[in-house]
Amino acid sequence: MIALLTGPGGDAQGWGDMNVTESIREAAEAKGYPTRIAYVAGDGEFFEFLERRDFDIVWSALYHVTPEEKYIGRNTAGTWVADELDARNIPYVGSDSRSMRNMIDKYRTHEILAAAGLPVPGHHLARAGDDLTPIAYPAFVKPVGESRSVGISDESVVHTEEELRRRVAYIEREFGQQALVEEFLPGAEYTVLVLGNGKTRECLPGLVSCASGHYGKYQILRSDLRGVGLTRISLAGERSEEAKELARQAAEAMNCRDHVRIDMRVDKDGRLRIIEVNGIPGLKPHKSWAPQIYTLYHASPLGEMEDYRLLIRTIIESACRRAGL
Numbered sequence: 001m002i003a004l005l006t007g008p009g010g011d012a013q014g015w016g017d018m019n020v021t022e023s024i025r026e027a028a029e030a031k032g033y034p035t036r037i038a039y040v041a042g043d044g045e046f047f048e049f050l051e052r053r054d055f056d057i058v059w060s061a062l063y064h065v066t067p068e069e070k071y072i073g074r075n076t077a078g079t080w081v082a083d084e085l086d087a088r089n090i091p092y093v094g095s096d097s098r099s100m101r102n103m104i105d106k107y108r109t110h111e112i113l114a115a116a117g118l119p120v121p122g123h124h125l126a127r128a129g130d131d132l133t134p135i136a137y138p139a140f141v142k143p144v145g146e147s148r149s150v151g152i153s154d155e156s157v158v159h160t161e162e163e164l165r166r167r168v169a170y171i172e173r174e175f176g177q178q179a180l181v182e183e184f185l186p187g188a189e190y191t192v193l194v195l196g197n198g199k200t201r202e203c204l205p206g207l208v209s210c211a212s213g214h215y216g217k218y219q220i221l222r223s224d225l226r227g228v229g230l231t232r233i234s235l236a237g238e239r240s241e242e243a244k245e246l247a248r249q250a251a252e253a254m255n256c257r258d259h260v261r262i263d264m265r266v267d268k269d270g271r272l273r274i275i276e277v278n279g280i281p282g283l284k285p286h287k288s289w290a291p292q293i294y295t296l297y298h299a300s301p302l303g304e305m306e307d308y309r310l311l312i313r314t315i316i317e318s319a320c321r322r323a324g325l
Contacts, residue, residue, distance in 0.1 A: 001056050002028055002058075003049070003054075004025055004038065005060040006018070006021050006038070006040075006060070006061040007040045007041055007042075007046075007061075009061075009066050009067075009068055009069060009072070010061035010062060012068070012070055012148075013147075015280060018037075020282075020284045021037055023284070028312050028313070030309050031312065038055075040062075043065055043079050046065045047084075053088075053090070057316075059316070060081045060082075063100050063101075064078045072150075082096055091325060093259065096257070099254055102254060103277045104147075105144060106144050107144050110180075112254060113250055113254070113274055118250055119272065121185055121267070123182045126164075126178060128165065128168055128172055133161075135161070135181055137164075137184075139164060139184055140157055140184040140220075141156050141179050143179065143180070144177055144180040146175065149222055151174070152222055154216040154218055154220070156220065157218050167179065185265035187268070188265070189207075189265050189266075190264045190265070190266075191205070191233065191261055191262070192261065193281070194260045194262060195258070197258065203248050203251075204296070205244050208233060209234065233293050242272055250277060257318075258319045260278060261281040285304070285308045294307055294310070294311040298311075
């Protein structure tokens with residue numbers, strides 16, 4: 001039995017809302033995996049779920065348990081799902097808790113990847129009142145601990161210290177976290193779906209584009225463009241092998257397991273830089289990037305929903321093999 005764990009934060013943190021969770025359940029059931037949904041609104045319900053243990057493996061949409069619906073946050077004092085699963089030797093889909101924390105904290109992600117010799121944007125952490133003189137412009141400003149382009153708009157691209165300070169203050173006020181200030185990367189965006197582990201790992205690259213007329217001043221993916229069918233993934237063309245190899249190395253450096261997505265952009269000199277490693281990628285049928293990419297490479301004659309079911313099966317099989325189930 002697979003338990004799909006979700007809660008109020010399932011959309012902000014993980015694969016999507018309850019409709020998406022139900023789609024995953026249906027896909028898993030269609031491929032022969034008995035599956036149920038466990039919705040936990042807080043720590044009490046989460047620990048009751050763990051005590052019942054009426055399942056074989058957990059697949060969680062949550063990094064941590066929280067009543068917060070809009071944002072991920074860092075929840076440093078809260079209950080992290082993988083910590084509790086590890087403490088009880090409960091198998092689960094996805095990376096371990098340390099890796100999940102590193103993926104949520106984009107500054108830490110950059111530091112780990114840079115230490116492994118992988119290309120990332122120049123980056124700084126900033127709070128209101130910090131010395132910002134080392135920052136080069138244009139710069140790109142976003143929350144350090146969010147995903148799905150949350151907190152990103154045309155105002156995220158700044159050209160002066162005054163604009164930068166205004167954006168850092170906004171992020172602190174709105175999200176209660178530090179700002180990550182990156183070198184602005186003006187080129188195309190790529191994403192790589194990474195499935196499996198070890199020798200069976202598969203890296204599937206794609207080029208991200210947006211429906212005509214929806215970009216603003218800059219070709220950046222604002223939060224309102226994500227998960228609504230406006231972004232499309234196509235084959236990565238001449239960048240395919242480079243993106244695959246960067247993703248493979250990044251997945252190793254971050255100790256990723258089973259299913260992640262790694263995003264990249266092209267810098268002003270035409271080089272790919274890794275901008276994010278997403279530990280719980282979106283899984284909305286047809287619209288999320290992971291299902292789109294899977295269809296590009298593994299299209300079934302039965303259509304996209306069969307591709308989706310096969311993607312879900314692939315993720316489950318990877319985790320079950322790793323756990324010896």
